Amino acid sequence: MADPVTASARLSVAPMMDWTDRHCRYLHRLMSARTLLYTEMVTAPALVRGQARHLLAFNPEEHPVAVQLGGSEPAELAEATAMACEEGYDEVNLNVGCPSDRVQSGRFGAVLMTEPALVARCVSAMIEAASVEVTVKCRIGVDDQDPEAVLPDFIARMRDAGVRRMQIHARKAWLQGLSPKENRDIPPLDYPLVLRMKARFPDMHLSINGGITSLAQAEAFLADGLDGVMIGRAAYHGPSDVLLQADQRIYGETTAPRSPEEVVRLMLPYIANHLAEGGKLGNVTRHMLGLFTGRPGARQWRRILSEGAHRPGAGVALVEEALGAVSPAAA
Numbered sequence: 001m002a003d004p005v006t007a008s009a010r011l012s013v014a015p016m017m018d019w020t021d022r023h024c025r026y027l028h029r030l031m032s033a034r035t036l037l038y039t040e041m042v043t044a045p046a047l048v049r050g051q052a053r054h055l056l057a058f059n060p061e062e063h064p065v066a067v068q069l070g071g072s073e074p075a076e077l078a079e080a081t082a083m084a085c086e087e088g089y090d091e092v093n094l095n096v097g098c099p100s101d102r103v104q105s106g107r108f109g110a111v112l113m114t115e116p117a118l119v120a121r122c123v124s125a126m127i128e129a130a131s132v133e134v135t136v137k138c139r140i141g142v143d144d145q146d147p148e149a150v151l152p153d154f155i156a157r158m159r160d161a162g163v164r165r166m167q168i169h170a171r172k173a174w175l176q177g178l179s180p181k182e183n184r185d186i187p188p189l190d191y192p193l194v195l196r197m198k199a200r201f202p203d204m205h206l207s208i209n210g211g212i213t214s215l216a217q218a219e220a221f222l223a224d225g226l227d228g229v230m231i232g233r234a235a236y237h238g239p240s241d242v243l244l245q246a247d248q249r250i251y252g253e254t255t256a257p258r259s260p261e262e263v264v265r266l267m268l269p270y271i272a273n274h275l276a277e278g279g280k281l282g283n284v285t286r287h288m289l290g291l292f293t294g295r296p297g298a299r300q301w302r303r304i305l306s307e308g309a310h311r312p313g314a315g316v317a318l319v320e321e322a323l324g325a326v327s328p329a330a331a
């Protein structure tokens with residue numbers, strides 16, 4: 001039997017900067033009890049040198065939750081890993097996939113695909129410092145690298161350093177000339193390569209990521225032998241489609257899925273609490289705009305929330321008003 005966190009990794013919501021913050025994760029957890037959730041990337045220098053431990057704060061309801069770290073200095077990553085474990089995260093993930101400029105100048109993220117020996121030293125140090133599993137999220141290569149050669153070498157080095165679970169974004173990152181956003185769409189996806197990696201490394205737990213938009217697609221990858229599926233943008237923009245049935249379809253649970261309306265009602269006390277602590281309504285509701293996508297009234301829901309959330313005094317009543325604009329679900 002897999003440990004509970006590994007069992008949850010059959011489906012995960014990808015780490016997304018500015019998107020998968022603690023409010024977003026609280027919402028997603030109400031929609032699926034089992035799906036593994038990832039934080040935004042937190043950099044090791046910010047934690048270790050910048051006294052930014054508050055970036056690790058999360059709600060206990062979010063479990064199972066993995067923190068993603070960025071960095072390339074083994075001792076610093078080890079210290080950041082120890083801090084994350086003290087805070088109670090269920091997994092520590094290293095970012096070897098994100099191509100943003102900020103990330104490259106600090107030698108974080110995808111650029112590290114060119115330095116596998118350094119990444120191996122980083123993860124060894126992290127594993128040494130960790131009380132939970134350390135995992136690695138990577139691309140299939142960068143720039144003119146040949147993924148057929150680079151990816152198996154990279155996985156083998158991670159395995160030899162003690163890593164047992166990885167998430168592979170099935171496209172290259174082009175570090176020159178493409179924006180981070182373009183780097184999530186333009187380099188072509190190569191799913192067959194990731195499937196071949198599973199055949200070559202049967203003992204590794206491999207999750208596939210990139211361009212997956214539905215639970216049906218996730219089920220097909222699992223049926224093809226992959227251990228996990230990680231979904232980013234589709235889970236954020238259409239959380240009801242991806243997450244509400246995940247516990248039943250991906251994990252075989254028998255509990256009835258919640259409706260989006262129930263989820264909104266369950267968010268109300270959380271929102272009230274956030275406001276009472278001085279937070280802004282929009283901090284939370286911006287993650288809820290896609291809850292009714294595809295349903296009559298979805299546009300009014302979005303409009304009422306996005307136009308009203310920043311007005312002075314906006315609160316729970318605005319969310320209730322927006323909910324009133326959504327037509328009841330067809331039976």
Ligand SMILES: Cc1cc2nc3c(=O)[nH]c(=O)nc-3n(C[C@H](O)[C@H](O)[C@H](O)COP(=O)(O)O)c2cc1C
Pocket residue numbers: 014015016017018019040041068095096097098137169184209210211212230231232233234
């Ligand atoms: C807004 C945004 C922010 C992202 N930030 C990160 C990040 O911090 N760390 C990371 O590893 N990947 C990051 N990614 C990449 C996603 O984790 C994922 O690999 C990518 O979006 C492909 O999956 P998808 O097609 O299912 O969205 C980000 C993606 C988006 C859209």
